[in-house]
Amino acid sequence: MTHGDTLVAQGLVKSYGGVRALDGAGIRLRGGEVHALVGENGAGKSTLVRILAGALAPDEGAVRLAKDTRIATVSQELSLFPDLTVRENLFPHRPPLRLGLLDRGAMDRAARPVLEELGLDVDLGTELGELPLADQQLTEIARALLRRPRLLILDEPTSALPAAAVERLERVLRTLTGRGIAVLYVTHFLEEVMRTAQRVTVLRDGRVASAGVRRTEVTVPELVTAMLGGRPEQSARRTRTVADVPPPVVLSGVNVPGRLTDVTFTVRAGEVVGVAGLQGAGHLDALEVVCGRAEVSAGRVDVGGRGQPHSLRAAVRAGVAFVPSDRKRYGLMVDRTVWENTTAVSWLALGRGGFMPSRSELVRRTANLTERLRLRGGPYDMVARLSGGNQQKVVFAKWLATEPKIVVLDDPTRGVDVGVRAEMHRIVGELATSGAAVLLASTDLAELTEVCDRVLVFVRGRVVGEVHGARLTEHALAVAMQQGATPSI
Ligand SMILES: Nc1ncnc2c1ncn2[C@@H]1O[C@H](COP(=O)(O)OP(=O)(O)OP(=O)(O)O)[C@@H](O)[C@H]1O
Ligand SMILES: [Mg+2]
Known part of the structure; x- marks a missing residue:
């Protein structure tokens, strides 16, 4: 010294x-x-x-x-x-x-x-x-x-x-x-x-x-x-076909007091749109609006052609699936079987029109999903006995069972290993290809660049830019998130 x-x-x-x-x-x-x-x-x-x-x-x-x-x-x-x-x-x-x-x-x-x-x-x-x-x-x-x-x-x-x-x-x-x-x-x-x-x-x-x-x-x-560091930059250069239908998610001039100011964006059927920002930048608040968990004071919101959802329940009825990062708190009933978990919300969503399917039909659907997700475990396994990554797949399965038109993901791969992470990414891509509109937030910038077609950057409650195509790199995102950034609004 x-x-x-x-x-x-x-x-x-x-x-x-x-x-x-x-x-x-x-x-x-x-x-x-x-x-x-x-x-x-x-x-x-x-x-x-x-x-x-x-x-x-x-x-x-x-x-x-x-x-x-x-x-x-x-x-x-x-x-x-x-x-x-x-x-x-x-x-x-x-x-x-x-x-x-x-x-x-x-x-x-x-x-x-x-x-x-x-x-x-x-x-x-x-x-x-x-x-x-x-x-x-x-x-x-x-x-x-x-x-x-x-x-x-x-x-x-x-x-x-x-x-x-x-x-x-x-x-x-x-x-x-x-x-x-x-x-x-x-x-x-x-x-x-x-x-x-x-x-x-x-x-x-x-x-x-x-x-x-x-x-x-x-x-x-x-x-x-x-x-x-010197991580090789990987930019998204995929071309997905966007369905020629009205966008399932539309925010126009949206204000949420103290959180969002004049936020405008759409997510079309068939594309994966990321949201990025530092803590308090408003990107997670935008997800909350889509999921019916935040009230807007001005602007127009349309989710699944049903206007603004005023509760998560209403959002689910409009076709939203919400995959949270904190699966222990929001995502799962660990003391139940896989099939009970995967059908826990689908009855609500499928109530969009039609009858509640029979139990054997629900188990059969669960088996299809677990196969599609390559879950290590069957419909009758207890969730508590699965590994963390497989539990996260059950959260996915639960929402996929609702046949969502709009998928909202908040840090879906936090705490899972690289293998599961890659599979989640494959599934997200598949969802978009099959016509869902996907909205993704992640604290992992590599995830945003690997999975998204474009990423909206939030600073102080506003959308300050969009990064896409060959420009979509971790470095570009990190720099954009810092533009004139001070926390909160
Ligand atoms: N009590 C703990 N038990 C197990 N792992 C831990 C514990 N605390 C930290 N870690 C791990 O150590 C690493 C460094 O964590 P740390 O909290 O120091 O990071 P950080 O730079 O402060 O991150 P952040 O910006 O998210 O606050 C991480 O991989 C984290 O998961
Ligand atoms: Mg820390």
Whole structure:
């Protein structure tokens, strides 16, 4: 360690079972600097943060700190208590005492200036859970600042914050670094990096792809290249025939307060359209509108020729199949058989016109589907006994059984292995070929480029562009998602 270093970490290795989250990573943090840490989902950023903060022991490697360095961390997941007051959340460990009792006056005198600096105007006696998410996140940041750290670590602190709050936070960070404090700032918003940080470290697959480069010596496209690495680019060059029928999905000038502004797009029968954006960009809200899970305040929505669906049930009746990423919460009844799961929603959808088929007919249909999906298991197997990838296939089967006209997928291959991923992609392609309109969101940019005919890019609640054909590459998408990006609207 040299003079001015607040923390130096080297050769950090950390594995979770078979997964190498960190593979020889390190970082050097100096007082008076904001140091940004960027990288794709799963690159190892939070693991590194937890090790630096002393919350996790590395398998190998060392972290050295300057003398008397107090570290405060704002972690990616909120770690506050929703049923305690803001005041109680701000002083969780060492509240000021007077005559052995909690000294509210002292707490409030300490907290006020910090809250004011962050622009958080709340009554300290309010229960935290009653505040909007952005204010809860600011409370968490205020709590970290109240510890008067020499090193402040922020792991994606701005994902829930509106633009004005992000600006205030950036001002606060400048004040802190002016006092010689070191800040480590994890974010996916590269524009924020360019505004706020003096240095940037890029993690890729648990290794440092770019170490502490000065902000002035790097550009956003260069950072994206470092994040993605030299993966061979594969662009979609397929030609699907689009059916000559009215588009099953039409959004025109759609507004959802605080989430979408003037969003217009169509998805035609026979094409796969992707939506992409950073967290809070609005792309997932567009899926919610199609699935009847968000109310629009202006504009026109037509799903399956039945206008705007006002519930998921109505969307299903209009021909929508919704495959969520969180299959445990939304997708499956694990203590039932495959055939019971695959028919769980089809009765609702097939109620579009016609009779509920008999049980033997339902089992027969399930057998067809499981064969088509190459599921390892038959109609009578219990879902709980299938592997994760095969469970995800059951979620697919369940929706395919509804003979959907519109398929909406949110991160359908998260957590499945490469084999299942490839099969899912084949199935999505087949669905489109057989005339479905497919709308796909994914945190995996490679998935979007491999599967979609075109991808709509969202920034701050608006569609800012469309990428298609030979231009549809991970790099182009990642750069487009960063255009003038600040979180939320
Ligand atoms: N507690 C855990 N158990 C098992 N695997 C884990 C655990 N924590 C992280 N991992 C794995 O380690 C890798 C790195 O995860 P980490 O959370 O550090 O990534 P990240 O860069 O913070 O990603 P994100 O941008 O999504 O927050 C991932 O493959 C993740 O699945
Ligand atoms: Mg993380």
